Amino acid sequence: MPDDNRCGVLFDVDGTLIDTTYLHTVSWWEALRQADHQVPMASIHRAIGMGSDKLLDHLLGPERDRDGDGRLRDSHDALYAEYWERLTPLPRAVDLLRACAARGLRVVLATSAAEHEVAALRAALAADDVIDTVTSSADARESKPAPDILVAALDQSGLTAERVVFVGDSVWDVAAAGKLDIPCVGLACGGTSRAELAGAGAVAVYDDPAALLDGLGDSAIATLG
Structure with a gap:
């Protein structure tokens, strides 16, 4: 049940x-190239943040033959796994999580990463002592920009949409939050511009977690409680 006091x-x-x-x-x-799909990196970058199903629709078209989608996902996963031991938090990301927890706020990782990737992400952060809840792609029927992963995060953490703020780096994050009327703070460190995030509906945009931490007292997060 939701805890209306948190x-x-x-x-x-x-x-x-x-x-x-x-x-x-x-x-x-690289996964697409191996399957003879020539897609510019700029186009791929702008689709990052969607789930793999919607990403492939976006890049290759919804009318394509989907028989090869599983192989494309497997290829991506294998290639990405080569980086797991080198994953690095963005500037002061862990300090930001700890600062939120110190304010008495529940810290929820509302990620739609696959379950086998979540462990690598958590290991890179090394902040499990302040993290309340973690989701994965298994918790959502539809990926962003659908709001399913945020609904799952709320359900699992016992929070309500009226008493949270979402922090994300893509227009797909902002769109998903908007469908639940959750304020979304945008971070430009994922490579999406401040103007794009603001134009998508972010209530504020910061360069990275360090900038949000520096401005935490004046941010939307400070209004919680």
Whole structure:
């Protein structure tokens, strides 16, 4: 059941807390290239943040033959896994999580990463002592920009949409939050511009977790509680 007395912050992880956006871009580019799909990296980058199903529709078209989608996902996963031991948090990302927890807020990783990737992301953050809840792609029927993963994060953490803020790095994050009327703070460290994030509906945009931490007292997060 929801705990109406608690507030929290939902965080996207890839590109928001950990510097993975371009690793995913390169991994998808190579997986697509191996299958004879020539897709510019810039196009792939702009689709990162969607689930793999919607990403492939976006890049290859919804009318394509989907028989090869499983192989494309497997290729991406294998290529991306080569980076797992080198995953690096973005500037002061862990400090931001700890600062939110110190304010009495529940810290929720609302990630749609596959379950086998979540362990690598958590290991890179090394902040399990302040993390309340972690989701994965298995918790959502539809990927972003559908809001399913945020609904799952709310359900699992006992929080309500009225008492949370979402922090993400892509227009797909902002769109998903908007469908639940959750304020979304945008971070430009995933490679999406401040103007694009603001134009998509982000209530504020910061360069990276360090900038949000520096401005935490004046941010939407400070209004929780």
